[in-house]
Amino acid sequence: MTRPLVALTMGDPAGIGPEICLRAMSDIDVLERCIPVVFGSAGVMKRAASACGIKASFMDIALQEWNDKHIAQEPLVVDCGAIDPDEVEPGKVNGICGKASYAYLKQGIKAATEGHVSAIATAPIHKVSLHLGNIRFPGHTEILAELTGTKSYCMMMAAAEIKVSLVTTHLPLKKVPPMVTKERVVEVITLTAQALQRFGSNEARIAVCGMNPHAGEEGLFGDEEAGAIRPAIEQAISSGYNIEGPMSPDVAFLPEHRKDIDAYVVMYHDQGLIPFKMLAFDEGVNITLGLPIVRTSVDHGTAFDIAWKGRASAGSMIQAVMWALRLAGRQ
Secondary structure: OOOOEEEEEOOOOOOOHHHHHHHHOOOHHHHHHOEEEEEEOHHHHHHHHHHHOOOOOOEEEEHHHHHHHOOOOOOEEEEOOOOOHHHOOOOOOOHHHHHHHHHHHHHHHHHHHOOOOOEEEEOOOOHHHHHHOOOOOOOHHHHHHHHHOOOOOEEEEEOOOOEEEEOOOOOOHHHOHHHOOHHHHHHHHHHHHHHHHHOOOOOOEEEEEOOOHHHHOOOOOOOHHHHHHHHHHHHHHHOOOEEEEEEOOOOOOOHHHHOOOOEEEEOOHHHHHHHHHHHHOOOOEEEEEOOOOOEEEEOOOOOHHHOOOOOOOOHHHHHHHHHHHHHOOOO
């Protein structure tokens, strides 16, 4: 069977994105299942390969040539021409790099939307570099939603050990409570249940965490549970979903609970990301639910402190490709 094409977006050129893309596109398991097409900078990839001591083998073509043919028969780097490779200083925040990382993502989304690749797996971007490059988005998820015209979406962190969907993502804690509404919680529960069905879990059990200590303690520590979370759970149950909660966040992730739970819905970033990364840092991936395309990503950042030093693990990037193939129905 013809191997599908999977787009890898290179992420911030000054981070570990070039290195983990190089390692992923030469991984035996990846190459058995797909043909990686990296949207990025061929010059940066070559510089990073030399700096990291990676013997990489790939073809590279200009963006215009890709747009003319949309063909790859071996690992390919599509040079988007968004940056001068010599301008990249590894490990440094730079608006030029932020702007380039946006250009790579935009081209990856275009390739997926037009059906030229089966899915996209994204390397990390740096939010400060994005803003210095005048790209005013909090992160990948919001860019993907905007460029695909998606209104109903959420972030799921996924691994074999644990799956977590987020009601809110990159927000200061003081801005979280107004965003925890019945409608939003129902939306995230629904998207999560639909994703679990795609993974083969038709009788999935979803645990919904409360927002406050001890899930509000009957209103003593907050009213979000009574006003939004519990009514959302009741509506989801009436729609036929198997839901438990609101669960107290301090016990929800204990092993005796996890063995019976297919996925968690959490109210804010650290509530879900701390247990997730403790359990699955090297294997976890970020999936954007609700998009018209399949998008996965690594579950870590740009790691500027080890950029271009040959020390970055490509485990999460490789898993992002594997999950992307699974979601696209190609594995």
